Amino acid sequence: MNPAIRFDQVTVTYAGEATPALREVDLAIEEGELALVVGRTGSGKSTLLGAVNGNVPHFTGGTLAGRVTVCGRDTRTHRPRDLADLVGVVGQDPVAGFVTDTVEEELAYGMEQLALPPEVMRKRVEETLDLLGIADLRAKPLAQLSGGQQQRVAIGSVLTAHPRVLILDEPTSALDPTGAEEVLAAITRLVHDLGVTVVLAEHRIERVIQYADLIVHVSPSGVVTSGLPAAMMATSDVAPPIVELGRYAGWSPLPLSVRDARRAAAPLRAALPAVPRPALATSRSVPIVPAVTVTTGTIGSDRDGGLVARDVVVRHGDLVAVAGVSLTLYAGEVTALMGRNGAGKSSLMWALQGTGSRTSGRVAVTATPHSQSPGPDRRTGASASGPPSDPPPAPLDPADLSAADRRRLVGLVPQSASDLLYLDSVEQECAQADRESHAAAGTCAAHLERLAPGIPPDRHPRDLSEGQRLALVLAIQLTADPPIVLLDEPTRGLDYAAKSALASALSELAAGGRTVLLSTHDVEFVATVADRVVVMAEGDIVADGPTTEVVVASPAFAPQVAKILAPLPYLTVDDVRRTQTATDTSPTEP
């Protein structure tokens, strides 16, 4: 049988680029397979996916040498619209691809373009609504759906055309763990029940790897290799925690699902001590009491020096986004804010920073702006401007300050971080940041160099990778030297290497006495970096406690290592590694 998708010596070069994005790709994906495309950010995963339905090069430009055939049709002679009955494409941001206004119309749109008779359309719309479990949403406007629902509608809208190949570019990157489960369940059902060939790109491999039949690895140089999951993962440059644990413990074959790993892990569980050894810099397993928080930074240990919010309410029109949240953040601590899409995380962050609206409630920042901003305009407009010297400073409400003073107190890296960038090069952005923060020249560049070394200063911010751009925005915000740093969904679109770089940067900030609050859906990242987890639902805080307790208690939020090693309270591979080297017990294998 012919493979559903065949790449034959394909090389894609974009205009103005010296090196090709894909290099001599030979690839065959059989019908009914779920192929997982993995690789570092910017390695050409999206190019590979786009080449399948002809969007590359018909829509993106560039030259494609070689041949791509989908079910016998050559993309050289068939434009994307001519492949619409064979290939369904769902992009990263489902909203960007919606053409109509309501769920039902969106599902029918593709079939209208294929000129199917109305009776067939009615039937298929009903089937698809049931298949994806969205029948109750049929008349709803697309804009009112949650992220998971939108993503399922987007999948449904291409499924109604009965494609034989489904292309998904990071379908779960914006979703909370539960929403991601819904989408993945729908996808696996398609593969198993309908025999649809699925090609899927994903950064958080741990979510999908157990379902994959084939791994397609794209290296940064554009070389593509493919093979069976277990074999590919043993050498891949991107590896989920479960694979890292497997590699560390020397399990063979490498387990890919939590179930398999648990069976392999029995000896490891027996060998590990009951309590993991705490990391040196942070105090992960120590109960969070302000006095105990390790403070190696400049702030004295007798003061909590953080941010206190009382009864914060944020209302957008009729919608209550944050319903009376009281929260205390301590200096030297990384707190993770988790919860469903639309639980009010972003609203709370903006309200804490003071720029976003706040219907009622108080926010008080007890920390002082750090040493290096003794400008004369400091704290202008503050209601109580105490003496700027050491004795207990009056708590400040960031909303009372001017925008410039506010960011000296609380820095926020928003979800779409690139909104902050508008200049032509990294160098100019850094210089501008120094000017607007009245910092010594080169402060921002130094921060950036520490966060993400080796970015050429003349590079355009748009051409940076996702992780580098985030580092640049974080560096800009750090230039003002705020004692409190808030990050809204910083992990979106980051690969494992970028995430671990971010994690160490955040730990360093906390170790320097800063207060860090970040919102994320990524449980593995939380397990690596956070000391404390706050879970929000419907605008309320429903759980608040040390990472170990909150995360292990909930099946949705538990990271893979915790699931494998339960009941032992280990969260990350690092926990295991550190404990084992310290206690000097030999690993399960010599």
Next chain:
Amino acid sequence: MWAIGLAVAASLTANPILLALILAVVTLVVTNRRTGSPWAKAFRLYVILGAFVVLSRLVLHLLVGLKVGEHRLFWLPSVTLPSWAAGINVGGTVYLEGLLAAGLQGLRLATMIVCIGAANALANPKRLLRALPGSLQEIGTAVIVSVTVAPQLAESVQRVLRARQLRGQNAGGLRSVRQVALPVLQDTLDRSLSLAAAMDSRGYGRRVTESSQERRWGSAAPYASFAGLIGASIGLFGLLSADTPPVLGAPLLGLGLVLAVVGLRLGGRGVHRTTYRPDPWSWPETLTAATGLAAVVGSIVASHLDPQSMSMPVLPLGWPGLPWVAAAGILLAALPGYLTPEPPR
């Protein structure tokens, strides 16, 4: 259809009573029958735009307009311009007649704008686009993309403005325009591209394989539709201007429309589409379209019967008469506001 009828009626008259009548009718129908959708809220914007047009027309007249008339209102300091700009009066004596004429021109334009706003408020623009013939698919893509992305543009301006505050900048001025425009434009471009790509990959504008004869006909299609459209617009002009012979108007319009339709049909032959649950066309739709047409017919008849009454006598100044036929036609257009079923809220 209804709104276009009223807009045409507005363009035909300079009589302030008729214009006010049209405005009242449009506002009435919109407030009675609009839905809660975002585009429905845009009606206010159109009204504001209309008021702005009237005002700016008046101000322009005060500043540089040609001032004629007998009734002196007041005097503005006038500037003597160099000889190359002779004929433009800056400032000077303002007469009532000139001011009124300018105001009326502004009012006419404003009424047309409000009519278009009403169309926008009452119908979902995306539903209108569905009716677009298949041969215009490139234009269709562009229009759908712009209609979808425009509201998102406003949202992304807001987001970037908020983000700027995070960098501690809240100063306005010319410099800030660049700082806001750059991220917003980039964002909008990205979204437009991904929407266009999504539409394409879902088969928008797809052609079935066509025979060579079909293709030859297809290549003739653009010329036919172009010629048709030109014919139609000349015919329309002939019909609407009261002083051209009526023979030139109606037949040419008819011929042009036929040609245009044939051209579009030919061009769209390769594109096959079907409609899922087509929008029903029943008596409320017919009624609405008919009343809109009534307004046009009333105005055309009135302008042929009594051209004087369709505009306000300015030189010499006098009260405008009320052409009954035109007024009746416009009042008929108010009927849909009461007779059509309530929209779901």
